[in-house]
Structure formats: structure tokens, C-alpha cells
Amino acid sequence: MQRQQPTTLFDSHPYLRQTLDLVADKWVVAALYILSHGTKRYGELQREIGDISQRMLTRTLRDLERNGLVDRKVYPVVPPMVEYSLTPLGQTLNQVLKCLCDWSTANFAAVEAARSRYDKIG
Template identity: 45%
Template sequence: MSVAHTGVTLQPTGPCGDDDCGIRDVLDRIGDKWTVLVLVELAKGVRRFRELERAVPGISQRMLTLTTRRLCRDGLVERTAYATIPPQVDYRLTPMGASLAEAVARLADWSRDHKDAMQEARGRWDAAHADET
């Protein structure tokens, strides 16, 4: 065997191979409970904080604050504060955030189109593997 063949061959480590394509960061961000709901709402247009809070059922003020901060930090949302009394703040998607919102909308469309087929597949799987549980 030649020297060239004595090295260890590395297999790709993830969906991007050895390249860090950032998928983990994106999945971590959109995989939390509130991010997608906030993105969907902001895709409809600029929203003030209270409008977002009312539009996202069940979100607390603290979670909305954390979610919008994370989205701003990632460059997906732009926050504008107005020096008024009381202070007013609004949020809008950046171009990058809008492109992510489009991808999320396509995923939502896909899930809507395949929801029944997935339920049927689960039913078949569960019936075929009932003795394993």
C-alpha cells in the first residue's frame, strides 16, 4: 500500500459535509416555540410591540422581548425606537428576514399539503409496530 493510502478518509460530518453551512444556527433559531410565529406576523408588515404581543397567542412580554432581540441580533428583524412618551417601538423584517419568512411559508405550505398523508403513514406505522410499544 502506498503512503498516500495510509491516511484516514474523513466522511462528511453533516448535511453540508465538512463545510459549516450554518444550518445548525438556522434550525436552532426557527426551532424555538415563538420565532416562526413572530416571523409570520412580521411578514404581514411593520408591527409595534403590543401588536405583535396580541397577534402571537400565548406569548408573554418577556418571551416576545427575548425573541425579538434574538431576531435582531441575527439580522432578521430591525427594531426602531421612537423618542416619544410613552416610548414606541416597531419591528420589521430585514431583507434577509423576509427571505427566511418566505422559506418558512413554503415549509408551512408543504406541511399543509402533506398533513393528511403523514397522518395516514403514522397510522400504518403504528398498526404495523403495535407489538413493539
């Protein structure tokens, strides 16, 4: 009789690892948060995010577009004008990220207190 391998979290939720890979990046979360407030041009996104290189912002936006979370609209003007906005799918993910932001607002003082207690011990 063959022994059955134990089921891991990732086995029981086959898309979880891919979803975590998709959103477990600070630039992704920052871009989605900013776009949750409306359509933005590239320069606006870069200014609002702050400490992000042009290369990283471009890569982040391309990944978000590839995954169907962000829509990129190019206007045929000179110089070129490009706007980014959340797709309906991106808006559904943003609801989840809003819960994370709400949790951080409500609980981060407790996290900092726990860090302080731990650092005093260690």
C-alpha cells in the same frame, strides 16, 4: 497512511447547524410569520402569537434583531412606541418559511393519517 474521517452533513454544509439553531424554534417561526404581513408593535405581536410570555417574546425579538432578521424602531414619544419589521434579510428567510407553510397545508392530512396508522399498530 492516515485514514480520512467520513464527512458528515454538518461538515459539508458548515452553516447548516447554525441556521437550524436560528430558526428551529416555534416562537421564531411565529414572529417571522406575523411580521411577514407587515410592521407590528410589541403588543400586536404578543396578541397575534397568543401563548407566549413577555419574557420569551422579548428574547425572541432580540435574537431576531441580533441576527439581522428583524428591525426594531423606537419612536421618541411618551409612552415609548416600538415597532418591529422584517429586514431585507428576514424577508429572504420568510420566503423559505412560506414554502414550509405551503407544504404543511398541502400535506398535513397525510401526516395525520400516517400517525393514525402508526398508533393503531403500536
